[in-house]
Structures are given as C-alpha cells and as structure tokens.
Amino acid sequence: MAFNSRKKEEVRMKCKTEDGGWSPYLAGAMVGLLAIASVYATTQWMGKSNYLGASTTFVRAAGLLERTVAPDRVAANQYFTKEKVRVDWQFMLVLGIFLGALISSATDKSLKLESVPPTWEKRFGPSIGKRAVGAFLGGIVAMVGARMADGCPSGHGLSGMMQLSVSSFVALAMFFIVGVLVAALVYGRRSS
Amino acid sequence: MSTDQLLGLITGVLFGFLLQKGRVLRFEKQVGAMLLKDMTIFKFMLSAILVGMVGVNLLTDAGIISSGHKPMNLGAVLLGGALFGTGWAVMGFCPGTSIGALGEGRWHALFAIAGMVAGAALYAELYPFFKSTVLAWKDFGKIGLPEALGVSPWVIIPFFWAGTMSLFFWFEKKGL
Numbered sequence: 001m002a003f004n005s006r007k008k009e010e011v012r013m014k015c016k017t018e019d020g021g022w023s024p025y026l027a028g029a030m031v032g033l034l035a036i037a038s039v040y041a042t043t044q045w046m047g048k049s050n051y052l053g054a055s056t057t058f059v060r061a062a063g064l065l066e067r068t069v070a071p072d073r074v075a076a077n078q079y080f081t082k083e084k085v086r087v088d089w090q091f092m093l094v095l096g097i098f099l100g101a102l103i104s105s106a107t108d109k110s111l112k113l114e115s116v117p118p119t120w121e122k123r124f125g126p127s128i129g130k131r132a133v134g135a136f137l138g139g140i141v142a143m144v145g146a147r148m149a150d151g152c153p154s155g156h157g158l159s160g161m162m163q164l165s166v167s168s169f170v171a172l173a174m175f176f177i178v179g180v181l182v183a184a185l186v187y188g189r190r191s192s
Numbered sequence: 193m194s195t196d197q198l199l200g201l202i203t204g205v206l207f208g209f210l211l212q213k214g215r216v217l218r219f220e221k222q223v224g225a226m227l228l229k230d231m232t233i234f235k236f237m238l239s240a241i242l243v244g245m246v247g248v249n250l251l252t253d254a255g256i257i258s259s260g261h262k263p264m265n266l267g268a269v270l271l272g273g274a275l276f277g278t279g280w281a282v283m284g285f286c287p288g289t290s291i292g293a294l295g296e297g298r299w300h301a302l303f304a305i306a307g308m309v310a311g312a313a314l315y316a317e318l319y320p321f322f323k324s325t326v327l328a329w330k331d332f333g334k335i336g337l338p339e340a341l342g343v344s345p346w347v348i349i350p351f352f353w354a355g356t357m358s359l360f361f362w363f364e365k366k367g368l
Contacts, residue, residue: 024214024216026214027236027239029242032241035240036248040257045195050260058308058309089200090200097208097211097292099201099295104296110296117220119227120219131303132303136307137279138304141282142275142279143287145273145274146272148315148326149271153237153287159260162244162249163248168262169337170270175277178277179278180228
C-alpha cells in the first residue's frame with residue numbers, strides 16, 4: 001500500500017473501517033441509543049417495557065413450524081404455552097434485523113455470498129457439508145443453552161447488562177469463557 | 193400489521209443496519225473474539241452497553257420505564273451459559289447475528305438458524321425435565337447488581353465506564 005493512501009486510511013479509521021464499515025465504537029453507541037429509544041417506545045405504545053432480544057423468537061418460530069404438523073403437541077406443551085407461540089414484537093424485530101443487514105450491506109457493497117467462512121475452512125476444509133453439520137449441531141446446543149439461561153448476547157449481553165442484572169453478568173461471562181475454551185479446541189490455535 | 197409488530201420491525205431494521213455497519217455479524221468477527229484475535233464485537237457491544245446503561249437507568253429512576261431483570265437462576269445461568277458458549281464457538285453466530293449474517297449474504301447462517309429452531313423445539317420438549325432439575329437448584333430471583341450490593345446504580349455506572357474505557361484503550365494499544 002502506498003504511503004499516501006495509508007495515511008488517508010489512518011485519518012478515516014476514526015469513524016470508518018478499511019472495508020467501508022463504521023467504527024464498532026460508533027455503531028455500538030448508536031445501538032445503545034436505539035436500545036433506550038426502543039424501551040421508551042414500547043413502554044409508551046405497548047404498555048410494557050420491552051428490551052432488545054432475539055432468542056425467544058426461535059421458540060416461537062419452532063412452535064409455528066411444529067404447529068403445522070402437530071398442533072395438539074404444541075398446544076399441550078408447557079414451554080410453548082409459557083412463551084406464547086405468535087408473531088409478536090420481538091419476532092418482527094428479528095425479521096427486521098435481516099432486512100436492516102440486507103439494506104446496509106447492499107448499499108455499501110459488503111454483501112457477499114459466503115458458504116464457508118475462512119477460519120472454518122482453514123481448519124475443516126472447503127466442504128459445505130461439514131460446515132452445515134457444524135453450524136446445525138452448534139445451533140442446537142447454543143439454543144438449548146440460551147433458553148436455559150433465559151437469554152442470548154442480545155437479551156443478556158445488551159439488555160441485561162444495561163440494566164445491571166446480576167444474571168446477565170454471570171451469563172455473559174459464561175458465554176465468553178466457555179466460548180474461548182471451545183474455540184481454542186475446535187479451531188486449534190496450534191495450526192495458525 | 194399491529195402497532196407492536198410495526199414497532200418491532202422498525203426497531204429491528206435499525207438494529208440490523210447498525211450491526212452490519214459495525215461489521216459484527218460475521219462468523220470471522222465472532223470466532224475472532226473467541227480466539228482472542230479481534231475484539232470488534234466487544235467494542236461494539238460494550239459501547240452499546242455504556243450508552244444504554246445511562247439512559248435506561250435514568251428512565252427507570254424517573255419511573256418512565258420498568259426494568260426487566262432476567263432471573264438469577266444459578267444452575268440455569270451457569271449450565272445454560274456454558275452450553276451457549278459451546279454452541280456459539282462452533283456455529284460462529286449468536287441468535288440475532290445469524291439472521292443478520294444471512295441478510296448480508298453469508299448463507300451458511302441458514303444451517304445455524306435451522307439448528308437453533310431445532311434446539312428451541314428440543315428445549316420445549318425437555319422443559320419439564322429441566323424444570324424439575326437444573327432450573328430447580330437455586331433461584332435468587334430477578335435481581336440487579338445495585339440491590340445485590342446495596343448501592344445506587346449511579347455508584348456502579350462510573351466504575352463500569354472507567355473499567356470499560358480502560359479495556360478499550362488496551363484493545364487499541366494491542367491492536368485487537
């Protein structure tokens with residue numbers, strides 16, 4: 001890289017990253033503002049303070065899908081009854097995340113079709129099948145954990161931490177400590 | 193579409209937009225943090241917490257919003273947290289970012305999403321068992337750190353800010 005363009009990069013680094021993204025500090029702080037506005041708005045318009053979260057939506061999605069083949073089973077299930085299988089505020093929020101990411105990436109040319117991420121490929125090769133099995137099994141384990149802990153990095157990590165919830169400090173610490181250990185085992189730091 | 197749904201959709205679009213702009217949706221960023229090589233997701237998340245913490249506590253103190261602590265159910269948070277960490281490392285996404293990653297074209301997130309829907313169905317099946325075992329060990333209830341320590345949130349928040357800002361300086365110094 002030429003010295004000149006490098007210098008320009010450094011100046012721009014403050015609010016933009018090399019690939020045209022925003023500084024994670026800036027984008028994160030804006031999510032903080034969004035979280036505040038969202039709790040306020042839900043309290044005003046829905047009569048209940050709702051905090052950002054994502055994982056309960058997977059329970060509702062599972063219930064909606066399962067209902068098409070076994071409606072009685074869903075109706076009789078304690079957990080589905082507790083979480084209420086319906087397309088609610090959080091369900092739409094999760095769909096919105098998809099749209100927002102699509103709009104952002106399509107307009108700044110960072111939309112990219114990826115079937116196997118580089119770190120995965122370095123360890124397990126370019127097989128889509130292997131990646132599919134890993135992502136699927138990882139997804140099962142992670143969601144059982146998230147529902148047990150009653151939150152994911154959105155519900156515990158963002159919303160719970162903002163409110164200084166004791167459970168969120170513990171949950172986030174567990175997510176990360178165990179994540180670090182398992183990632184070291186799975187992606188083998190020796191090889192890199 | 194109901195007001196609730198419309199509000200959720202608008203909030204979600206903004207959330208997804210910012211997650212994508214912060215470049216935190218990607219497998220590489222998530223696993224990069226767990227491999228202690230790239231702290232982008234922590235810069236993002238902690239910045240959101242720093243800002244959100246002030247506003248949420250101000251609005252709660254003013255009686256405008258109500259807090260929604262999740263229960264400090266010891267077994268559930270410890271075991272659930274460990275299971276989540278395990279799955280997160282292999283999958284390389286969390287529930288919210290998997291959907292966003294799909295939006296920015298990382299279509300292998302579909303396998304993760306399918307796994308998480310299956311995991312949710314499995315949890316629903318196993319719920320009675322968990323309820324009588326891991327969820328029944330020790331529940332401290334929906335507590336906040338201020339009550340637990342017997343201090344005002346405004347005592348904790350400056351410490352949290354100072355600690356996090358130091359961490360940010362350290363990340364930048366180490367080029368993480």
